Amino acid sequence: xxxxxxxxxxxxxxxxxxxxxxxxxxxxxxxxxxxxxxxxxxxxxxxxxxxxxxxxxxxxxxxxxxxxxxxxxxxxxxxxxxxxxxxxxxxxxxxxxxxxxxxxxxxxxxxxxxxxxxxxxxxxxxxxxxxxxxxxxxxxxxxxxxxxxxxxxxxxxxxxxxxxxxxxxxxxxxxxxxxxxxxxxxxxxxxxxxxxxxxxxxxxxxxxxxxxxxxxxxxxxxxxxxxxxxxxxxxxxxxxxxxxxxxxxxxxxxxxxxxxxxxxxxxxxxxxxxxxxxxxxxxxxxxxxxxxxxxxxxxxxxxxxxxxxxx
Amino acid sequence: xxxxxxxxxxxxxxxxxxxxxxxxxxxxxxxxxxxxxxxxxxxxxxxxxxxxxxxxxxxxxxxxxxxxxxxxxxxxxxxxxxxxxxxxxxxxxxxxxxxxxxxxxxxxxxxxxxxxxxxxxxxxxxxxxxxxxxxxxxxxxxxxxxxxxxxxxxxxxxxxxxxxxxxxxxxxxxxxxxxxxxxxxxxxxxxxxxxxxxxxxxxxxxxxxxxxxxxxxxxxxxxxxxxxxxxxxxxxxxxxxxxxxxxxxxxxxxxxxxxxxxxxxxxxxxxxxxxx
Numbered sequence: 243x244x245x246x247x248x249x250x251x252x253x254x255x256x257x258x259x260x261x262x263x264x265x266x267x268x269x270x271x272x273x274x275x276x277x278x279x280x281x282x283x284x285x286x287x288x289x290x291x292x293x294x295x296x297x298x299x300x301x302x303x304x305x306x307x308x309x310x311x312x313x314x315x316x317x318x319x320x321x322x323x324x325x326x327x328x329x330x331x332x333x334x335x336x337x338x339x340x341x342x343x344x345x346x347x348x349x350x351x352x353x354x355x356x357x358x359x360x361x362x363x364x365x366x367x368x369x370x371x372x373x374x375x376x377x378x379x380x381x382x383x384x385x386x387x388x389x390x391x392x393x394x395x396x397x398x399x400x401x402x403x404x405x406x407x408x409x410x411x412x413x414x415x416x417x418x419x420x421x422x423x424x425x426x427x428x429x430x431x432x433x434x435x436x437x438x439x440x441x442x443x444x445x446x447x448x449x450x451x452x453x454x455x456x457x458x459x460x461x462x463x464x465x466x467x468x469x470x471x472x473x474x475x476x477x478x479x480x481x482x483x484x485x486x487x488x489x490x491x492x493x494x495x496x497x498x499x500x501x502x503x504x505x506x507x508x509x510x511x512x513x514x515x516x517x518x519x520x521x522x523x524x525x526x527x528x529x530x531x532x533x534x535x536x537x538x539x540x541x542x543x544x545x546x547x548x549x550x551x552x553x
Numbered sequence: 554x555x556x557x558x559x560x561x562x563x564x565x566x567x568x569x570x571x572x573x574x575x576x577x578x579x580x581x582x583x584x585x586x587x588x589x590x591x592x593x594x595x596x597x598x599x600x601x602x603x604x605x606x607x608x609x610x611x612x613x614x615x616x617x618x619x620x621x622x623x624x625x626x627x628x629x630x631x632x633x634x635x636x637x638x639x640x641x642x643x644x645x646x647x648x649x650x651x652x653x654x655x656x657x658x659x660x661x662x663x664x665x666x667x668x669x670x671x672x673x674x675x676x677x678x679x680x681x682x683x684x685x686x687x688x689x690x691x692x693x694x695x696x697x698x699x700x701x702x703x704x705x706x707x708x709x710x711x712x713x714x715x716x717x718x719x720x721x722x723x724x725x726x727x728x729x730x731x732x733x734x735x736x737x738x739x740x741x742x743x744x745x746x747x748x749x750x751x752x753x754x755x756x757x758x759x760x761x762x763x764x765x766x767x768x769x770x771x772x773x774x775x776x777x778x779x780x781x782x783x784x785x786x787x788x789x790x791x792x793x794x795x796x797x798x799x800x801x802x803x804x805x806x807x808x809x810x811x812x813x814x815x816x817x818x819x820x821x822x823x824x825x826x827x828x829x
Contacts, residue, residue: 254661257742261657262669265650265713269672273710276684276691283690342572349569363822364573370818371580372771374788374795375807379579381799382586382595389582392596422576480680483773487795497682504686504778514690517683524680 284515292508302515321499325519328496331410332478335417336471339425342418343470347430362430369423377487380416381407384488408490416488417478424477425470432466465538472531480520496520580811587804595801605805629806632790639701639776639786640769643708648762650709651716652754659724660732676711677718684711685778692779699781707779708769715768716761723757756825763821 287299304310306325310317350361368376383389384407391403406412436459444454460467482497489495496516503513587606591599604614611626651673658669676684688707697703731753735745773788780789787810794803 253742258657258661258663261653261661265654268650269710269713272688272691272706273672273676276687279691279694280683280687342575345565345568346572349565361569361573365576367815367818368576368580370767370814370821372788372807372810372814374771374773374791375583375810376579378791378795378799378803378807379583381795382582382804383579385799387594387596389596419576419579476678476680480682482682483792500682500686501777504689510686510690513686517686520680521683524678528678 280514280517283511284518286511288509288511292510294511299511302511303518305512306515306519321516324494324499325496327494328479329523331413331417331493331495332475332481334410334414335421335478336425336474338414338418339422339474340429340467340471343422343425343429344433344467347426347433350430351434351436365423365426373420373483376420377416377484380412380419381487384412384415407488408492410489410493412488413485413493413495416484417481420484421474421478424473428469428473429463429466432463432469436462468531468534472527475527476524479523480517583804583807584811587801587808589801589804592801595799595804605801606809608802609805609809629790632785632787635701635704635784636770636787639704639708640766642705643712643769644762644766646705647709647712647765648716648758650713651761651765652720652758654713655717655720655724656750659721660729673714673717676714679711681711681772681774682778685775688775689778699779700784703779703781704776704784704786707775708772711775712765712769715764716758719761719764720754720757723754723760727753759824760821763817767817 283294284302285298285300287295287297287301289295301310305317306321308317308319350358350365353361381388385391386403386405386407388407390406391400394400395403440458440462441454444458445451449457480497480500481495482501485493485495485498486501489498496519500513500516500520503509503516507513586595586598588601588603589595589598590602590604591597602615607614609626609629654669654673657663658666684707688703688710691697692699692703732745732749735749736742740748771788772786773792776786776789777792780786785793791803791806794800
């Protein structure tokens, strides 16, 4: 009996290894490997004609953060300012998505069941549509000879074509349009769970609609807001497709800078160091998110017994 | 949800429809103007034509040579073929990997479980440009020649996470006692897997595979970095076209892509509806 049990246990262990072996090797080699090499690259010296020399250098980070190789150039704060602009544009995108989606999610949550599913379908459908096609639509709309300008000129609203494409606004519009489903879904799932009786209670106790919103609705939908904001912020920050199509040469984001370093300037160590800036920002954000989550869990734990007592 | 919290039901409804207009008008514009005969300004209607569609399929058109733009139909076709090849291979490999890890994490007890959860979570939160440059550095320093094989490897690294998440969700909903019953009745591990587990997680596996296929077909950023000169995929090809200049042919290509996206999306939703 024990022998049979032991062999069963061994077979189970064997199955487990069988399941995990190939994926583990693959991911160790092609996912963790590349990330580690990239980190090593940020400390190497760029070769004269592209490529790298295996000599330690801290100047890749220095060029971004404040110390430069004084033999060749002065420190230029341009990289920090492009990084900060990217953060600003990504944050603006998050805010725009949030403001646009919040009332819509509320509206959908109040529809009858069948319509609800239909609207959710309508919002997720663009996810199936190629990103490049969706961006192309906005190039057509925002160009000087584009749809918007033709319409405005035709109606006599403006006398001269508006200069919208190749501005910060065009980039924010493009990113907002592309990332709306990412914001809507988490927002919707927390708004749908909202307990109507709490809102009623708040109003019965004499709170104004604004107070009800700020003190009851907003805190209860906070998980959706924070979750949606993070998954919109991450792809916005390092984006280079949207700024290159809708921002042109005038709106350069950190993603464009990285792309240039890899594909035209061929300074890979510096490009990798710029990439680490994006990575650091994302990690920082996730750490804050985890902190908020764990604090809310604690609050929920401490509040539960109190509620019991007051009942 | 019937509550008294209604800051103007009418305005909210109006806003809802406005929102949907904002989502769908840009897409409709592409479709409508892909039939526009005006070769100079794409946004001024000048009669109906199918010329742009004829151009991309290589049929003779009424347009003169100067207004024609499509670089080479052969290039476009090879991009489509590359995209499909990559998407099929990637879907196959990442579905197997993702399902295997999901099964291991859900059904076995082992020490590194939380490590595997984190490992499968990481590619999903990684900005794609980071993964793109990391893979490029890796492939070049280890002497891989860039081409379809590197694209398949690159896509698989992050798509097995998506399959993992979808299959894990399915496994979590599943009743484990059925597998135990099967084992108690004397079925060996493989039979239990084939006759009980697999049929039950099949919808999750298929859903994960479809998601992987769609994302692989659409991926631009990672492919952009790790595709070789002769192995561009459709999104990379179109991105290149857009950067060289906006011409009406792109409308027609985009419309065809839209149509195929809708077909794929409807198949997916049909399958999901049938499952219920």
